[in-house]
Each structure stands twice: as structure tokens, then as C-alpha cells.
Amino acid sequence: MLKKERQAYILHQLNLHNKVLSSGLCEAINVSEDTIRRDLQELADSGKIIKVHGGALSLSFSDFNLHNNNVYGKDEKQVIARKAIGLIKENMVVLTSGGTTINELARSLPRELKATFISGSIPAILEYSNHPNIDVIVIGDKISKNSRITIGADAIAKIRSLKVDLCILGINAIDIKHGVTDCDWDVAQLKKVMIDSSQNVVALAISEKIDTYQPIHICPLQNIDYLITELNPDDERLSAYKKMGIQLI
């Protein structure tokens, strides 16, 4: 493994977990601890990381004002992201919505995964396009300031013209009676079309959104193939959804 490559790997790990251990890295990359130390030293000298005894910390650890750190429920979302990644197979075409859970997913994609991602979410696109093996297709239209995704007739028409393998939605609310619901009309329209254009639909939600609902209807539960939360699939809070035929992960 080349030096730059190693350092990129370290930075990536650091973005993901906010900390790395020298010991862990030299294990993972299979080089001597001295080499890791020197890499960390270099990265620290160029101001990309904060070196500490035994490893290093990400910069965003200190200035906790930065975007990805104060995401609400970050740990849960990382768990969800990891589970969702398991559903993405080689060379799939995947359509994703916006939202912080999706961003977490985008950031955690393994380097070696080859796939095509289609999205209108600016933060997600940015993450996807950092990945070397992922083709990214952008849904164009006007950007909605709140949600940082493209919305409008063009976006909807474009999505409608697709037929992809997998659709991964970060959802705002789901319950037995109303199905999947949302609070933003434009976003809801988009999600509807995304569901129609996909073979399989995956819903990502942290557990506190389970059994809640919002004013705008997106789809009934029948349209959802997988529901991913940070909970164990056997958790009783999810049993009702299992009965509806949704696969829990």
C-alpha cells in the first residue's frame, strides 16, 4: 500500500470514527507501528489531524461547530448506515433521498464498493463523489434550502424515467395506520416517485420515529420492503411491522 493511500485511509477512518489508534491502524494496514507514527506525524504537521498519545483525533473533534459532529443521534445513524450497506451489492444502481441518516450512509460506504448512486441531495452527492469506485448521477433542479435536495418538476420527471435496483429513503415518520409520512410537501412528492421507480425500497429510521406520523402521506407500508433501525430486528417495538410483511434488519 502506497504512502498516500495509507494516509487517505487514515483520514477516512478518522472522518468516520473521529479517532484512530496507532495499534489498530498498523494492524489493519499491516505495516510497522513506526510507519503509522510517521504518517500520523505528517498529517498532524500539515494540520489535517490532531495527534495524541496512542493515536489521533479528527479536527472536527475540537471545533465541535462543524457540520457532521452535531448531528442528532449520530451513533444510531451510523449503526443504521452499516446495516443498510449490507443490502448494496456490487454494480447495483441505487437511488437515495436526503437526510442526515443518508449522509452517514454515504460517508460509511466501503472504498472497494462499486455501484451507481443517484441522488438529488447535495451533501450526499458530495460524499458519494469522494468515493473512488462509485458512479454518481445527480438529479438536477432547484435546491430547497431546508432540505438541501433538488426539488421540482424536472427532478420528478427524471426520477420517473428511471428503474433502479434499490431505493434507500431516510424517513421522517412511520406508523402502522398511516404508513410512511413526512412534513415537507416537496420532499414527499419526490419520495413517492422514488418508490415507484425502484425494485426494492429500504426505509431508514431511528427508533424514535417509529410509530409517529406527519401530515403528508408518502406511501402505505406495503410499499416498503426493508425497515432498518438501530434496534435489534427482534425488538418488540418493531413486531407490528414484521407482521405487515416488512423485513427488519
Next chain:
Amino acid sequence: MLKKERQAYILHQLNLHNKVLSSGLCEAINVSEDTIRRDLQELADSGKIIKVHGGALSLSFSDFNLHNNNVYGKDEKQVIARKAIGLIKENMVVLTSGGTTINELARSLPRELKATFISGSIPAILEYSNHPNIDVIVIGDKISKNSRITIGADAIAKIRSLKVDLCILGINAIDIKHGVTDCDWDVAQLKKVMIDSSQNVVALAISEKIDTYQPIHICPLQNIDYLITELNPDDERLSAYKKMGIQLI
């Protein structure tokens, strides 16, 4: 195997695997390691790859952390950005290309400016969408890893359907004889269409790109209305362009 052929092979391998080893290449192509080294050197000089000790990496490796911080010629680009902002009037619709100069422009836009920006450049879009008073319209299509802009037939068709007030291009090379030129075919196509769809065209270039040219033609000097560099408009290096009727800023 010819030189061009070899280099094409290297680029191909690089697109495929994101890294190549000098040793591996000289094995595969069956030439001496020096030859490979010289090829890599050339490709690196023309900015197509990133050369590292032991081989080379694809451009998509350049982590955006590095992108934001040590942009080459950053100070000059900030000067250019400030000048360019002077051309943007209230409620204008502005089409912008990609490139680090444009990113600098996007970052420097005054908070109170109300306008609509249209672009396919991911970093630029991100900056625009941080601004409170700017409407952002995204040109959708597949993302080119090298340039981080959307390219393709959809993007071109979309741009062709527009007619905007101002088009701001970060340009790669300009000289009296060839006009505006570039080294990336896809990018050149986009810029051509952007120029056609705009009332006025502004070219941004740091002075060292003045009087240079690249293989792919974009437009003759007649199509350019304004040329902005970090130099004083009266600088003698620019006088030839003034004579051609281009307004210098």
C-alpha cells in the same frame, strides 16, 4: 507499444483501480521502469494523475480537505473572485462552470446578494446553497470524477434550454490565436453550450494561463465579453486582448 498507447493504458488502469504501481506497469507493458516513470511524470505534469512514490493515484484521490485549503494560487483567485462579483447585479441569473476560481467566487459572494445561480459543479453548488439569498439550480447528470461537475447529454440539453444574463467561466487557457481552450473534452463541450446560452460571458483566469493554449477549442475571443485576471487591467500583458474588444477588469 507506442507512447500514447501506453499512457492511455495507464489512464485506463487508473480509472479502473484508482492506483497503479510503477513496478506493476512495467511488468504489464514490458518496458523499463524509467519509461513508466517518464510517462507518469508527463501525465502528472498535465494534471491527469497524481504521482506518488512508487506509482500514481487517480485524481479522485485528492481529498476535498486538501481541496479547500491549499488551492494553488489562492490569493490571486480571491482577487479575481472579488472583481467578478462586481458584475453580478441584483436578481440576475448566472450560469457558472467549475474550477477552483469559481469555488472562490462562490465562497466570497456577499450575504445580501439576491440572485439565481445555475451550475453543475458540486463544490460550487455547495457554497451557493449556504448563502441565504441565493436560489440555486442544479444541472443534473453524471459526475465526472476529475472535474467534479456533471457532464453528459442531459446536462448539455438542459443548459441549451436556458438563456441567462451572465455566464462566468473559470478557464484553463486563453491566447490570441486559439481563443479559449481546454484539456478536457467533456468540460469543453459544456462550456461551449454555456457560452451560447448567455447574454454576457465572463472569463476568469489567473495570469499564468494567459497566452497559453490546450488541445481542445472552446470559443474564439469574440465570444468573451469580460476577462478578469488578478492583474491590473492596464497591464501590458493584457493589451492584446483589449485590442480584440474584450473588456478587462
Next chain:
DNA sequence: GAAATTCCTGCAAAAACCTGCTGAAAAAAG
């Protein structure tokens, strides 16, 4: 305060790099 890590310094071997040179091949000129 002692044991265990981790860190730093210097060193040496291996790998990769650069420079200048040479002869061969291709391109341009006559």
C-alpha cells in the same frame, strides 16, 4: 512509584527516483 505502552532518534537496507548519455526509430527537410 513501577510496569507497560508509546514515542523519538539514529541507522541501515531496499526500493524508487533523477540526470545525463547512447543508440535506435520516427519525422521532417532537402
Next chain:
DNA sequence: CTTTTTTCAGCAGGTTTTTGCAGGAATTTC
């Protein structure tokens, strides 16, 4: 069609980078 010029690939040498290791200093932890 020949001569000249230019470009190209390989080689020799000397230099730099990278990496792992050893031994001692510094830091953490219990």
C-alpha cells in the same frame, strides 16, 4: 530517396525516500 533533426526507450551512476529495527526517553496507567 537520402540526410538531418527530433523524439524515444533503455542504461549506468548517484541521490533520495521509505521502511523497519534497536535502544533509550517519555508518558500513561494501575
